[in-house]
Amino acid sequence: MNVLEVENLVKEYRIPGQPPIRVLDGVTFAVAEGEHVAVTGRSGAGKTTLLNILGGLDRPTSGTVRCTKNVGFVFQSFRLMPELTVLENVILPSMAGVKTARVPRATEKARELLAKVGLSDRADHLPAELSGGEQQRVALARALMCEPEVIFADEPTGNLDAMTGAEILKLLFGFGGKPFALVMVTHSAEAAAQCDRTLHLEGGRFA
Numbered sequence: 001m002n003v004l005e006v007e008n009l010v011k012e013y014r015i016p017g018q019p020p021i022r023v024l025d026g027v028t029f030a031v032a033e034g035e036h037v038a039v040t041g042r043s044g045a046g047k048t049t050l051l052n053i054l055g056g057l058d059r060p061t062s063g064t065v066r067c068t069k070n071v072g073f074v075f076q077s078f079r080l081m082p083e084l085t086v087l088e089n090v091i092l093p094s095m096a097g098v099k100t101a102r103v104p105r106a107t108e109k110a111r112e113l114l115a116k117v118g119l120s121d122r123a124d125h126l127p128a129e130l131s132g133g134e135q136q137r138v139a140l141a142r143a144l145m146c147e148p149e150v151i152f153a154d155e156p157t158g159n160l161d162a163m164t165g166a167e168i169l170k171l172l173f174g175f176g177g178k179p180f181a182l183v184m185v186t187h188s189a190e191a192a193a194q195c196d197r198t199l200h201l202e203g204g205r206f207a
């Protein structure tokens, strides 16, 4: 079964007075349950644009995205809420959406996830008090909070040194629990090699 089906995705950016810039030009692919896919491509190829559309953070100009209900997102720059504690950041996605979609025992669950990423003792700290690698571990716990069928990760190790990045990947690939499909933008051949397959974005399409 596919957890993600993308058909003929086109994205144009329009700046008034200038011709539209076509960044995605007919992207078509599918991701099976539990499958790990790496997305590569040069800077400016449209990887972030694509991932944002897949994750529902942006709209395509045309084309369709069919995706299962629960998704998680991990950003290159962590994007934790600075005024919330680590624990509150992890709980946050479980508070979104309709009441029936909320996660039962959210605080307990968030604490379990923080234990899994090795940050139990940091639950009441603010993100600014954490290192980059620690912040990305919090972001990983947050992405897993709603038990997603798919995780979208946009260069999750891009802002980390090689060793810290490797730790994040180890957590991501060896998390245990409910399996999830992964679509990961990466510049690292090592990270891509850990995925089931690699899709290369070039000229607005997968080559």
Ligand SMILES: Nc1ncnc2c1ncn2[C@@H]1O[C@H](COP(=O)(O)OP(=O)(O)OP(=O)(O)O)[C@@H](O)[C@H]1O
Binding pocket: 013, 014, 021, 023, 041, 042, 043, 044, 045, 046, 047, 048, 049, 050
């Ligand atoms: N809001 C926007 N308005 C106009 N152009 C944009 C906008 N966002 C992105 N672009 C352009 O679209 C192209 C693709 O950008 P995108 O961020 O998707 O690239 P990327 O593959 O993620 O690059 P990188 O590896 O550097 O992160 C770039 O040329 C960028 O300048």
Ligand SMILES: [Mg+2]
Binding pocket: 047, 048, 049
């Ligand atoms: Mg990008």
